[in-house]
Amino acid sequence: MSSQYSPLIDELIEALRCLPGVGPKSAQRMSFQLLERNRSGGARLAKALEAAIDKVGHCRSCRTLTELDECLVCANPKRDRRTICVVESPADVLAFEQSGDYRGVYFVLMGHLSPIDGIGPAEIGIDLLVERVKALAVEELILATNPTVEGEATAYYISEQMRQLGVAVSRIAHGVPLGGELEYVDAGTLAHALKGRQRFE
Amino acid sequence: MSSQYSPLIDELIEALRCLPGVGPKSAQRMSFQLLERNRSGGARLAKALEAAIDKVGHCRSCRTLTELDECLVCANPKRDRRTICVVESPADVLAFEQSGDYRGVYFVLMGHLSPIDGIGPAEIGIDLLVERVKALAVEELILATNPTVEGEATAYYISEQMRQLGVAVSRIAHGVPLGGELEYVDAGTLAHALKGRQRFE
Ligand SMILES: [Zn+2]
Ligand SMILES: [Zn+2]
Numbered sequence: 001m002s003s004q005y006s007p008l009i010d011e012l013i014e015a016l017r018c019l020p021g022v023g024p025k026s027a028q029r030m031s032f033q034l035l036e037r038n039r040s041g042g043a044r045l046a047k048a049l050e051a052a053i054d055k056v057g058h059c060r061s062c063r064t065l066t067e068l069d070e071c072l073v074c075a076n077p078k079r080d081r082r083t084i085c086v087v088e089s090p091a092d093v094l095a096f097e098q099s100g101d102y103r104g105v106y107f108v109l110m111g112h113l114s115p116i117d118g119i120g121p122a123e124i125g126i127d128l129l130v131e132r133v134k135a136l137a138v139e140e141l142i143l144a145t146n147p148t149v150e151g152e153a154t155a156y157y158i159s160e161q162m163r164q165l166g167v168a169v170s171r172i173a174h175g176v177p178l179g180g181e182l183e184y185v186d187a188g189t190l191a192h193a194l195k196g197r198q199r200f201e
Numbered sequence: 202m203s204s205q206y207s208p209l210i211d212e213l214i215e216a217l218r219c220l221p222g223v224g225p226k227s228a229q230r231m232s233f234q235l236l237e238r239n240r241s242g243g244a245r246l247a248k249a250l251e252a253a254i255d256k257v258g259h260c261r262s263c264r265t266l267t268e269l270d271e272c273l274v275c276a277n278p279k280r281d282r283r284t285i286c287v288v289e290s291p292a293d294v295l296a297f298e299q300s301g302d303y304r305g306v307y308f309v310l311m312g313h314l315s316p317i318d319g320i321g322p323a324e325i326g327i328d329l330l331v332e333r334v335k336a337l338a339v340e341e342l343i344l345a346t347n348p349t350v351e352g353e354a355t356a357y358y359i360s361e362q363m364r365q366l367g368v369a370v371s372r373i374a375h376g377v378p379l380g381g382e383l384e385y386v387d388a389g390t391l392a393h394a395l396k397g398r399q400r401f402e
Contacts, residue, residue: 006267008253009291015249018242019217020234021227031253032292033221035266036311039254041219046250048216052209052232053240053247065236066207090210091233110237 064108065090082139112154265309266291283340313355348375
């Protein structure tokens with residue numbers, strides 16, 4: 001997939017492939033589109049990448065990605081600090097924020113327990129979570145890790161730690177999405193929804 | 202689709218949307234993926250964008266995108282200068298080069314005639330094409346503009362210019378792709394293939 005006529009364009013096509021979901025054909029289409037029709041957009045993207053890569057680190061309270069010392073959720077005095085929602089990634093925080101319903105704060109594991117990859121409690125910040133639960137006198141910890149084997153194991157591990165601190169622990173509900181048609185729901189979700197069925201009354 | 206917790210990440214998500222085919226959700230996924238797992242890839246992309254945007258211009262002979270004064274195809278002494286293939290975009294050059302079969306040179310219109318958008322012969326470089334055809338004593342001009350209304354009109358216009366110069370003009374074949382199953386071919390292509398049928402003997 002070498003163009004044989006421009007090392008700089010070849011390098012741009014190669015570099016675009018670091019983006020998830022971008023194969024050789026779309027990287028090529030993106031490169032030409034930027035160079036032919038949207039150089040100002042491309043320049044803006046280069047600047048945004050540089051700034052974010054250079055300055056974005058982790059919130060000292062919840063570990064999410066932010067360029068601030070403490071993220072805007074943690075720093076917001078209107079958020080309820082007695083409820084912490086534990087998620088695996090910053091994208092999950094965004095999803096909850098966009099749902100618009102949650103008024104507590106978050107704790108972002110930046111992953112999940114995975115002993116085989118050397119990711120233990122220290123790597124997902126459990127010490128900081130315990131410290132924070134104590135400092136904020138947290139009343140409820142909501143576990144919103146992914147409904148995968150690793151996510152469930154991580155949720156279980158954290159719930160055990162929290163029980164020792166006397167904190168109420170809950171797990172978000174998993175099942176068939178609202179408005180989802182059964183025939184399009186994957187088998188794992190359906191099995192989970194069946195297992196988690198509740199008496200209808 | 203504002204994260205409410207990081208202006209720099211918000212800006213990165215917005216900036217990624219200048220890429221064709223990237224909606225808000227994938228821009229978000231790309232941002233987090235780069236910041237969480239591939240900062241070196243992101244930094245490489247920023248540099249590649251800056252360099253390409255800053256340095257890539259047009260080949261003085263064929264108008265394709267290149268950072269060189271003359272592109273590597275035009276500068277290659279082994280290419281046959283008596284055959285010019287006329288295409289709409291640099292991506293088309295890449296497609297022909299990847300097919301590996303073409304040994305002539307190119308001329309890149311960087312678009313097609315579109316009077317309604319103010320794009321006439323001057324904007325697609327017809328003067329330069331005529332000048333080049335004369336200078337290189339071109340024997341065959343292959344029209345490979347897209348099989349769209351505008352592409353066909355552009356091909357027709359160029360063929361008229363070339364006839365006045367006594368240059369042989371051909372048009373690449375359009376039809377059902379090799380190995381393509383008829384039922385998956387779009388109606389326009391099928392109609393074109395039918396109209397362009399040749400006696401079977
Ligand atoms: Zn925070
Ligand atoms: Zn050239």
